[in-house]
Amino acid sequence: MNxxxxxxxxxxxxxxxxxxARAVEKALVDEIGKQGLAGEIAVLETGSIGATGQGVVIVxxxxxxxxxxxxxxxxxxxxxEHLLKGRPVKxxxxxxxxxxxxxxxxxxxxxxxxPRIVLKNSGVINPENIxxxxxxxxxxxxxxxxxxxxxxxxxxxxxxxxxxGRGGAAFxxxxxxxxxxxxxxxxxxxxxxxxxGEPGTFKDRLILEGDPHKLIEGMMLAAYAFGGSKGFIYxxxxxxxxxxxxxxAIQQARDYGILGDNILESGFSFDLAVMKGAGAYVCGExxxxxxxLEGKRGHPRNKPPYPVTEGLWGKPTVVNNVETLANVPEIxxxxxxxxxxxxxxxxxxxxxxxxxxxxATPGLIEAEMGTTLRDIIYEYAGGIKAGKQFKGALxxxxxxxxxxxxxxxxxxxxxxxxxxxxxxxxxxxLVMDEHTDIVDMLQSVLHFFKHESCGHCVPxxxxxxxxxxxxxxxxxxxxxxxxxxxxxxxxxxMRDTSFCPLGQSLNLPISSALKYFKDEVYGRVxxxx
Amino acid sequence: xxxEELKKIRExxxxxxxxxxxxxxxxxxxxxxxxxxxxxxxxxxxxxVEEVGKRNLTDVVVTQTGEKGLASQEPMVEVFExxxxxxxxxxxxxxxxxxxxxxxxxxxxxxxxFAI
Numbered sequence: 001m002n003x004x005x006x007x008x009x010x011x012x013x014x015x016x017x018x019x020x021a022r023a024v025e026k027a028l029v030d031e032i033g034k035q036g037l038a039g040e041i042a043v044l045e046t047g048s049i050g051a052t053g054q055g056v057v058i059v060x061x062x063x064x065x066x067x068x069x070x071x072x073x074x075x076x077x078x079x080x081e082h083l084l085k086g087r088p089v090k091x092x093x094x095x096x097x098x099x100x101x102x103x104x105x106x107x108x109x110x111x112x113x114x115p116r117i118v119l120k121n122s123g124v125i126n127p128e129n130i131x132x133x134x135x136x137x138x139x140x141x142x143x144x145x146x147x148x149x150x151x152x153x154x155x156x157x158x159x160x161x162x163x164x165g166r167g168g169a170a171f172x173x174x175x176x177x178x179x180x181x182x183x184x185x186x187x188x189x190x191x192x193x194x195x196x197g198e199p200g201t202f203k204d205r206l207i208l209e210g211d212p213h214k215l216i217e218g219m220m221l222a223a224y225a226f227g228g229s230k231g232f233i234y235x236x237x238x239x240x241x242x243x244x245x246x247x248x249a250i251q252q253a254r255d256y257g258i259l260g261d262n263i264l265e266s267g268f269s270f271d272l273a274v275m276k277g278a279g280a281y282v283c284g285e286x287x288x289x290x291x292x293l294e295g296k297r298g299h300p301r302n303k304p305p306y307p308v309t310e311g312l313w314g315k316p317t318v319v320n321n322v323e324t325l326a327n328v329p330e331i332x333x334x335x336x337x338x339x340x341x342x343x344x345x346x347x348x349x350x351x352x353x354x355x356x357x358x359x360a361t362p363g364l365i366e367a368e369m370g371t372t373l374r375d376i377i378y379e380y381a382g383g384i385k386a387g388k389q390f391k392g393a394l395x396x397x398x399x400x401x402x403x404x405x406x407x408x409x410x411x412x413x414x415x416x417x418x419x420x421x422x423x424x425x426x427x428x429x430l431v432m433d434e435h436t437d438i439v440d441m442l443q444s445v446l447h448f449f450k451h452e453s454c455g456h457c458v459p460x461x462x463x464x465x466x467x468x469x470x471x472x473x474x475x476x477x478x479x480x481x482x483x484x485x486x487x488x489x490x491x492x493x494m495r496d497t498s499f500c501p502l503g504q505s506l507n508l509p510i511s512s513a514l515k516y517f518k519d520e521v522y523g524r525v526x527x528x529x
Numbered sequence: 530x531x532x533e534e535l536k537k538i539r540e541x542x543x544x545x546x547x548x549x550x551x552x553x554x555x556x557x558x559x560x561x562x563x564x565x566x567x568x569x570x571x572x573x574x575x576x577x578v579e580e581v582g583k584r585n586l587t588d589v590v591v592t593q594t595g596e597k598g599l600a601s602q603e604p605m606v607e608v609f610e611x612x613x614x615x616x617x618x619x620x621x622x623x624x625x626x627x628x629x630x631x632x633x634x635x636x637x638x639x640x641x642x643f644a645i
Contacts, residue, residue, distance in 0.1 A: 003582030005574075005591050040578045062553075062590055084571075085561040086593030125546070134535070135542035143532055256538075257530035265531040 005040040006083055007061040011123060013048040013209045014241055019055040020072065027075035028058075032083065041083050047210020049123030052356075052363045054094070059123070066094035117342070117350050118326045119366045122210030127245050130252040133213035139258060141332035142217060145224055146266040149332070154225035155181065158328060160336035162348040167193060167284075167321030168396065168425045169501075170347075170414040173328075176318055179308040181226035183316035188228040190219050191293065191312065191319045194235040194242070195277045195284045198397030199448060200428035203352040204322035206364050208235070208242035211326070212249035216259070216272065218325030221332055222318060223270050230271060232312075234289050237276040246274050281452035285500050286319040288454070299456045300500035323352055323427075343369030347413035351427055355381045358388065358433035370416070374408040377431055388433035392516060396425025398445045399505035402438070404516030422512065438517040439524050443471045445509050453502060460503030463494040467506070479525035488514065544587055553590035555634055557581070560605040561593040569622060570604035576623040577606075580630040589634060602645055608633055619645040 010016075010025050025043060032041050049057055055069035058078075065088055067078065074092060081087045125132040133139070145154050159174030180188060192215060196204040208215060219231045235243055250272050253259040261269045280298045282288045287301035290312050311317020327349060331339045340348045347369040353376060356362045360382030367376055373393060377383065384390050392404045395412075401422040403410075410416065414424050432441065450464040467490055470483050487510055495507040514521055559565070559574040577591045599605065602619030608629065609615045616639045618629060625643055633639050 003578050003591065005578050040575070062592065084593070085563075085566070085595060086559075087595045131538060131542035132546055134539045135546040137539075139535060140539075143535065147532070256535075258535075264535060 003040065004042045006042075008041065008043045008083070009046045009049075009059040009061065009123070009126075010043060011047065011049045011057040011059070012045045012241070013206060014239070015048070015052055016056050017241065019069075021056045023072045024056045024058070024070050024075065027072035028079065031075040031079040035079055035084055037079065037083060041079075044126045045128060046125065047122040047127050048206040048364060051094070051361065057094070063088070067092040068094040116366045117330050117339075118207060118214075118323055118352050119210070119364070120330070121214065122206060125211070127210055127212055128248055130213060130249065130256060130258075133211070137333060138213050138329070139217055141329040142220055142224075142258070142264070144332055145221055146264065146268070151181070151225050151227065154221055154332060157332060157336050158225070161331045161339040162336075162346075163324065163327055163331060163339070164347065164414060165321055166323035166327070166351065166427070168198075168399070168423065170424070173320065173324055176308060176320070177222060177226045179306075180228070180316045180318045183309045185309075185315050186227075187230055188223075188226060188315060189312045189317040190223045190226075190228045190231040191286075191289065191317060192219055192231065192233045192322060192325055193284065193286065193289060193319050194233055194239070194322050195289060196236055196239075196322070196426070197279075197281045197284050197452075198399065198426040198428055200356050200394075200430050201354050201397050201426040203354050203364060203427055205236075205239055205242055207322050207326050207352070208239065209245055212242075212245045213253070214326045214329055215246070215322055216249055216253055218320075218328040219272065220259075220263070220270055221328050222320060222325065224268055226316075226318060228318070229269060231273070232293060233272065233274045234277055234283075234293055235274060237278055243274055243276065250274070280454065281448075282454040282500065282502050285502065288500070289319065290317065299454055300502075344411065344413050344416070346415040351412070351424065353427045353429050355429045355431065357393070357429075357431035358385045358436070359383065359431045360385050367412075369413040370411040372409050372411060373403065373429070376412070376429065377408075381431070384431065384433050386433075388435070391432045391434045391436055392438070393432060394430040394441065394445075394509070395428070396423040396508075397428040398448050399423075399501070399508065400425040400428070401508045401512035402441070402516055403512070406516070421508075421515075423508065438513055438520050439471070439475050442509065442513050442521075443475050446471050446506075449502070449506055457497075457499035457503065459494045460498045460500075460506075463490050463498075463503065464506070466490055467510075474521075474524050477524070481526050481528040483525050484514070484521060554588040554611055555586075555590070556609040557589065557591045557629075557634070558607045558609065559591070559593045560595070560603060560607075562595045562603075564600040565603040565605065568603040572623050573604045573606065573621045573626050576626040577630065580627055581634070584630070584635065586634065599645075605645075608639070617645045618643040 012021050029043050032038055058067050078089050081089050121136050155177050163173045164170040194204055259271050277283050283292045283298040285300050288298045292298040307317040343349045350366050350368050352366050354364055365380045392402050394402050417424050446467045450468045453460045453464045455461045470487050473479050491507040491510045494503045498504045557577050561570050581589050604621045606618045606621050607615050629640055
């Protein structure tokens with residue numbers, strides 16, 4: 001056996017590739033060869049390590065040392081100084097380490113760190129090597145399902161775990177599977193919704209890029225539980241690296257007999273296909289997604305019937321989000337009781353957030369359900385950039401809600417936020433500092449919705465257009481008295497009468513902006529006489 | 530493939546991954562400062578890597594450090610073992626390195642004649 005003394009993990013995701021990760025990787029490999037270290041130093045690719053805006057990031061093991069903003073020219077210095085002589089290159093060392101742990105919601109202010117659940121392997125294993133996933137306990141859940149739990153046991157375990165959908169709607173996952181298992185009709189399908197289009201959200205991409213086998217195992221478990229035989233991953237066409245890694249992972253699993261006929265001699269047969277979306281926001285809505293998958297225009301369908309009874313090609317279909325499915329293997333491996341040890345009573349588990357905007361260290365984090373916004377911003381993301389003041393945050397993506405400073409200490413989970421008329425949504429947190437203009441923010445959100453409205457129903461098609469016209473006037477300083485009331489009215493009608501969640505959810509950013517920043521918004525229009 | 534074979538793949542793969550960031554029982558640290566390298570530390574390091582690899586010692590880590598400030602004793606190697614005082618070896622060469630692996634790392638008997 002050849003002993004590898006150091007492992008250099010290079011984070012390859014869409015962001016680091018843009019920053020030149022491939023060139024750095026090549027420079028490192030060349031330099032290692034040149035200095036005669038090939039064989040004792042291995043360079044491996046891994047997924048995102050959860051830091052963004054830091055250029056090319058690499059980790060050197062066994063030291064566990066992170067370098068950021070690495071350029072190809074730095075390869076010589078890193079190899080000679082660190083890998084040969086053992087002297088870390090201080091100028092490239094990362095100052096703020098990305099959190100590789102789940103921070104538990106600290107009631108005393110002291111935060112206890114625990115292993116991650118969803119992002120356990122991301123940035124740790126090589127996502128293009130099935131063996132590394134297996135080494136990290138991968139496909140153990142399938143083993144337990146086949147030998148011990150059987151389909152009914154898997155459904156029970158997922159139900160007991162209290163797992164709810166992480167795409168935004170927060171429907172109980174176990175219930176969904178249960179409905180599908182009882183629905184008549186064959187074959188049954190599992191679809192993974194990887195059409196991540198919510199502005200500011202990229203959690204699914206990092207799961208897909210960093211740990212594609214986890215999703216495959218999650219989908220297998222789902223299909224096994226409710227009797228599905230075929231799975232589709234409906235993925236954003238722009239996610240080139242995710243698609244490449246998924247396809248590689250699927251092929252590796254097939255070669256091992258983990259996908260295909262009679263998997264691991266269990267009698268269960270299942271296979272997967274990756275389907276690319278064409279960039280429509282509305283196709284993240286499950287019935288529009290199914291239409292698109294069938295080759296039609298991405299318009300939402302009438303509900304009921306729900307997809308669990310009549311979905312893809314009229315057959316029982318379960319549509320789950322990437323993050324939801326990525327939770328499942330760990331739940332099955334460790335059991336529902338273990339999972340309930342995380343999060344809150346009503347919302348167990350963790351949530352992956354993408355935190356962006358005016359924070360010191362934007363990126364991807366996994367926090368326990370119930371962690372406060374304050375902890376997420378100040379403990380995970382290093383606080384507000386450049387020592388500025390927190391003004392507010394847009395939580396849950398464009399279809400989410402603005403939250404003001406008074407909400408910093410609210411526990412963030414699906415159930416609790418609903419009480420404040422807010423949502424966790426997709427887990428995007430856009431932080432704004434004191435200099436952010438709330439009208440400007442609202443304008444961006446409304447323009448986005450106008451662009452993405454599919455035109456299928458009248459309230460959304462006309463409503464989004466009308467709202468954009470009003471907010472443009474206000475932003476231009478040409479707003480009239482009564483404009484704001486009109487916006488509220490339109491968005492309320494849209495909420496009550498739109499065909500799908502796209503139009504229905506627009507009321508949330510508008511009403512929440514007025515709730516927390518009323519004076520600022522009203523300050524932009526003349527007072528009513 | 531069946532479940533048994535999957536288990537075997539897991540065991541093998543775990544061993545490979547463990548090497549990356551394990552908590553090692555023994556750490557062999559080779560001084561790789563300028564004078565160390567000039568005195569031949571590179572070959573010493575290589576020998577340790579080869580010998581440890583050859584014997585499949587999965588709980589041993591070979592790593593490097595900078596100057597210790599005792600240039601006359603280079604190449605220097607320090608062997609750390611859990612709950613035991615560290616042993617420092619001086620004037621090392623590949624042949625001595627082999628003996629350290631056999632006697633100290635494998636059999637637990639520090640080679641006192643090389644120790645400083």
